[in-house]
Amino acid sequence: MLNFLLRRILTMVATALVLTFVVFWLTNLPPNLEKLAKSEGNARMTDAEVTSWLDRNGHAQPLLKRYGEWLGVAPGWTDERDGVTSGRCIARGTLPEDNPAFCGVLQGYWGQSTVFKAPVSEIIATRLGLTGILMFWVMVLMVPSALLIGILAGMREGSRLDRVLSTASITTTATPEYVSGVILIVVFSSSMVGLKWFKGTATSAMDGITFENFFLPVLTIALYGMGYIARMTRASMSEVMTAQYIRTARLKGASFGRVVVRHALRNALIAPFTVIMLQFPWLLNGVVIVETLFNFKGFGWTLVQAAGNNDIQLLLGCSVVAVVVVLVTQAMSDVGYVLLNPRIRVS
Amino acid sequence: MTDAQTPILEIENLSISFFTRSREIPAVMDFSCKVMPGEAMGLVGESGCGKSTVALGVMRDLGRNGRITGGSIRFKGRDITTMGERELRGLRGREIAMIYQEPMASLNPAMKVGAQLAEVPLIHEKIGKAEAWARARAIIEDVRLPDPDRILQAWPHQLSGGQQQRIVIAMALMSRPSLLILDEPTTALDVTVEAGIVDLVRDLAEKHGTSMLFISHNLGLVMDVCDRLCVMYSGEAVETGDVVEVFSEMRHPYTQALFRSIPLPGADKSARPLVAIPGNFPLPHERPPGCNFGPRCDYFVAGRCDAQEIPMLPAGGAPRHNSRCIRVDEIDWDAPPALAATAEPVPPGEVVIEASDLRKYYETAPGMFGGGTAKIVKANEQIDFSARAGETLAIVGESGCGKSTLAKVLMGLEVASAGTVTLNGDQIQQLPVEKRGPALISSLQMVFQNPFDTLNPSMSIGAQIIRALEIFQIGSSAADRHDRMLKLLDLVKLPREFATRKPRQLSGGQKQRVGIARAFAGEAKVVVADEPVSALDVSVQAAVTDLLMEIQRKNRTTLLFISHDLGIVRYLSDRVLVMYLGHVVEIGTTAEVFSPPFHPYTEALLSAVPVADPRVTRKRIVLQGDIPSAMNPPPGCPFQTRCRWKPLVPGNLCETVVPELRPIAGGHRVKCHLTDAQLATMEPVIEVAAE
Numbered sequence A: 001m002l003n004f005l006l007r008r009i010l011t012m013v014a015t016a017l018v019l020t021f022v023v024f025w026l027t028n029l030p031p032n033l034e035k036l037a038k039s040e041g042n043a044r045m046t047d048a049e050v051t052s053w054l055d056r057n058g059h060a061q062p063l064l065k066r067y068g069e070w071l072g073v074a075p076g077w078t079d080e081r082d083g084v085t086s087g088r089c090i091a092r093g094t095l096p097e098d099n100p101a102f103c104g105v106l107q108g109y110w111g112q113s114t115v116f117k118a119p120v121s122e123i124i125a126t127r128l129g130l131t132g133i134l135m136f137w138v139m140v141l142m143v144p145s146a147l148l149i150g151i152l153a154g155m156r157e158g159s160r161l162d163r164v165l166s167t168a169s170i171t172t173t174a175t176p177e178y179v180s181g182v183i184l185i186v187v188f189s190s191s192m193v194g195l196k197w198f199k200g201t202a203t204s205a206m207d208g209i210t211f212e213n214f215f216l217p218v219l220t221i222a223l224y225g226m227g228y229i230a231r232m233t234r235a236s237m238s239e240v241m242t243a244q245y246i247r248t249a250r251l252k253g254a255s256f257g258r259v260v261v262r263h264a265l266r267n268a269l270i271a272p273f274t275v276i277m278l279q280f281p282w283l284l285n286g287v288v289i290v291e292t293l294f295n296f297k298g299f300g301w302t303l304v305q306a307a308g309n310n311d312i313q314l315l316l317g318c319s320v321v322a323v324v325v326v327l328v329t330q331a332m333s334d335v336g337y338v339l340l341n342p343r344i345r346v347s
Numbered sequence B: 001m002t003d004a005q006t007p008i009l010e011i012e013n014l015s016i017s018f019f020t021r022s023r024e025i026p027a028v029m030d031f032s033c034k035v036m037p038g039e040a041m042g043l044v045g046e047s048g049c050g051k052s053t054v055a056l057g058v059m060r061d062l063g064r065n066g067r068i069t070g071g072s073i074r075f076k077g078r079d080i081t082t083m084g085e086r087e088l089r090g091l092r093g094r095e096i097a098m099i100y101q102e103p104m105a106s107l108n109p110a111m112k113v114g115a116q117l118a119e120v121p122l123i124h125e126k127i128g129k130a131e132a133w134a135r136a137r138a139i140i141e142d143v144r145l146p147d148p149d150r151i152l153q154a155w156p157h158q159l160s161g162g163q164q165q166r167i168v169i170a171m172a173l174m175s176r177p178s179l180l181i182l183d184e185p186t187t188a189l190d191v192t193v194e195a196g197i198v199d200l201v202r203d204l205a206e207k208h209g210t211s212m213l214f215i216s217h218n219l220g221l222v223m224d225v226c227d228r229l230c231v232m233y234s235g236e237a238v239e240t241g242d243v244v245e246v247f248s249e250m251r252h253p254y255t256q257a258l259f260r261s262i263p264l265p266g267a268d269k270s271a272r273p274l275v276a277i278p279g280n281f282p283l284p285h286e287r288p289p290g291c292n293f294g295p296r297c298d299y300f301v302a303g304r305c306d307a308q309e310i311p312m313l314p315a316g317g318a319p320r321h322n323s324r325c326i327r328v329d330e331i332d333w334d335a336p337p338a339l340a341a342t343a344e345p346v347p348p349g350e351v352v353i354e355a356s357d358l359r360k361y362y363e364t365a366p367g368m369f370g371g372g373t374a375k376i377v378k379a380n381e382q383i384d385f386s387a388r389a390g391e392t393l394a395i396v397g398e399s400g401c402g403k404s405t406l407a408k409v410l411m412g413l414e415v416a417s418a419g420t421v422t423l424n425g426d427q428i429q430q431l432p433v434e435k436r437g438p439a440l441i442s443s444l445q446m447v448f449q450n451p452f453d454t455l456n457p458s459m460s461i462g463a464q465i466i467r468a469l470e471i472f473q474i475g476s477s478a479a480d481r482h483d484r485m486l487k488l489l490d491l492v493k494l495p496r497e498f499a500t501r502k503p504r505q506l507s508g509g510q511k512q513r514v515g516i517a518r519a520f521a522g523e524a525k526v527v528v529a530d531e532p533v534s535a536l537d538v539s540v541q542a543a544v545t546d547l548l549m550e551i552q553r554k555n556r557t558t559l560l561f562i563s564h565d566l567g568i569v570r571y572l573s574d575r576v577l578v579m580y581l582g583h584v585v586e587i588g589t590t591a592e593v594f595s596p597p598f599h600p601y602t603e604a605l606l607s608a609v610p611v612a613d614p615r616v617t618r619k620r621i622v623l624q625g626d627i628p629s630a631m632n633p634p635p636g637c638p639f640q641t642r643c644r645w646k647p648l649v650p651g652n653l654c655e656t657v658v659p660e661l662r663p664i665a666g667g668h669r670v671k672c673h674l675t676d677a678q679l680a681t682m683e684p685v686i687e688v689a690a691e
């Protein structure tokens, strides 16, 4: 088991490095840098001025070196001009000796956001916290209902209940969040239908969550993921229900309820568990749309702002977080699979 | 309690159909049988004849598309066919229990063994959890499993196949049912393990007075276990009666044909040749008018056999012996089978293939960071044999003994760890199959166990044979190869039209013929056949076996016949090699190996094979325990953990020293420490009473 974990962690780190490098490369393409120079310096800079600005701010170095600096494994650049040493790690107005040589993601230095004028780490921490709350409620709503729907549909394959639930799950998975979100807003919070049960914006939820201001965004994300998990659970459940050991249980004289709860459930949940974890990254997708739609200023909203305003450091920070989330959930799904399934709980 | 006169189970004119989208499939028609208290009823017949359907009908568990369409099933006088769900649940597990074929699949993988056992009384009796677990522990002891406390806490996958089947049996007996239904309970197990399970079932049933419905396609096993027998053919009972009575006085052509198509360990091939049943089993919706067996029956008379439904008629004089044959009183039942032209034995030629001190070790990979040490699995230890042209060498042994590994090494699918394999004078043990030239590949071919896996489902039969010819670089042009392909189809007795068919349109036996055609496409010098007929139905096995022998005789091919079926081995092989845990423990001519002196393992193996012949008396030697794992073999003699002769060997020689494979007479060699004098005291295992 320890071995297995170690191997998982190693591959995870390797994947994270590759992915962040790709993102770094994409966000640091010359046109982006030119835009950065113009927005930081002066919008009417000449090409020569842009080049010199980039040179002075360490952007002219080789890509790999810049990536290393950003990551914190290569010493930050320094530049001596007119007797003043400036550098990546040198805060303005301090002496070079008072600053560390390395300053990258690993040292906790995530850079400065150009849009919010605040350290990236701070922004991400608060925004991620807000999204975390949103995701927590999404999970609370989505997982139990999806599993329940899947189990109910799968325990008697082909029954009317199965057909109704399956159709519903296909519909919700097939509807993207920007459609379901808009429909939900129109139906439940606009004067067009008149059912003003919930609020169409979740801005106030950032200060205090109420059922009224938070239910719609949560539901929008949950609906999308729910259909998928429910269908997986149903497939897994209906397969388990045809297994020999289910027949054994039936022929022991166990009632249908007992067969489902005691014999089928655990076996049927092994496959969906993996899916739930793998669903997580996809939900981030929905988060971006829903947060923008409901004006909930979480992580997804921040990502949109960063991308729209060429905020390179913030964008990089966001992608690091996204990569970590994806990899960690994947690892959790593997470990969970091993724990649920006694047959492979070995080496 | 029921008195001795009311039957435990009485099935009358039962009909069961499955309803598919396109049609109704009548799986069981007009089936009747009766099981008295304490009686064991055997149900035999080919695959698909409806045995399992009857059993599931009794449990009323026919799935969503199965329905009882007529007749009645009375259990202790109560009609099961009209029972409500609740009443049925009270019956299942408590009064009637069922065991079926695959033990691993019958146990819930995510539930501990103890919990699965304790569940039965928890459902049916108002007792506490502690008491239920105590009962579970007691029953584990009853089924003779060691260390019950460990087993209670084990997951199913931590037990061996034999142990799992014992747990399944224990589960069925938890509530002392009065009827036990066993559907092929041992088919997936090795013979020596099977012998133990069969003994256990019989003893427990006797102890508790349980009645049994025992389903099997193995006539010998049925004779071992049952008092009465019911032979099924295509959804109907065709003959019922007392087991010994039916076996000694068969009164239905199908029973007789079935019996003649299986090799018996008591008889040899010249005295009792195998006779295959011609034709194929009719599909349930394509049954002929009148007698279902008509199209395949030697005694068929047009106008009588196909004119009406054939009723069950009394047969043979003994009470309760019935046969569904209209000519039961006219046929001369003692007429010997028409003798197939017996072939002259082929004198063996020069040595073609030889293995000497061959070893194959597998290394299980250690962890990536050196966690855990590498384990070595000794799949083959010291294999020595040689085989001559035109000779059939059988390789027998139970699962895991290294038979298939040996085949892989010979074929180049694996390379040997040590030792040599010599084919026509060239050493080939280090040549993986990719490095073998077409001449070598075509001269050393293999027929696989499962004809279903080895054919490409999307390619026509003809194309697959032509492909083999191309690989062997045989034939000068496409037309020539096409021609050769048709000749190969003739050789394996398949109609030439089959060239354009896809594998799914063929039956199992036909697919295996295609496999044989491919193996012999390049005039192979040596053919390794790994369990070539064990996936086929009994009535087809004979035909495929005979075909294999005939082609071999014609081409003077050396056949290495890997099998666990000692009946077939005795029938067709010239010499036999017995393997146990990667060792050759005995090798010699068929007569030498099948008669004393034996290696102690061979003795146990022979005694474990059930014989469907009432004239044969067989000494029962039931081995204790399971085959040790090849990962962790015992020191000294590989067989020492189960050997009953070990006490005769002085000191702890058996536990410490691996015996030599030493000659005892001519080419007969045995790997055992017993002295010649001790070996000479061995008695035959099978004796045929004089007629």
Ligand SMILES: Nc1ncnc2c1ncn2[C@@H]1O[C@H](COP(=O)(O)OP(=O)(O)OP(=O)(O)O)[C@@H](O)[C@H]1O
Binding pocket: B018, B019, B020, B025, B026, B027, B045, B046, B047, B048, B049, B050, B051, B052, B053, B054, B063, B065, B066, B217, B284
């Ligand atoms: N669920 C089903 N739907 C349709 N047909 C079925 C179903 N189950 C069985 N059958 C058909 O009913 C017939 C009898 O099948 P059954 O399983 O009882 O045979 P069997 O004698 O037990 O064979 P085996 O020795 O292979 O176990 C077969 O033709 C089979 O194809």
Ligand code: SF4
Binding pocket: B252, B253, B254, B291, B292, B293, B294, B295, B297, B298, B299, B300, B301, B305, B310, B324, B325, B326, B327, B328
């Ligand atoms: S009734 Fe006729 S066809 Fe059927 S088994 Fe008897 S002799 Fe053969």
Ligand code: SF4
Binding pocket: B599, B600, B601, B637, B638, B639, B640, B641, B643, B644, B645, B646, B649, B654, B659, B671, B672, B673, B674
């Ligand atoms: S060597 Fe000993 S343990 Fe092995 S088979 Fe012979 S008597 Fe039995």
Ligand SMILES: [Mg+2]
Binding pocket: B051, B052, B053, B183
């Ligand atoms: Mg069956």
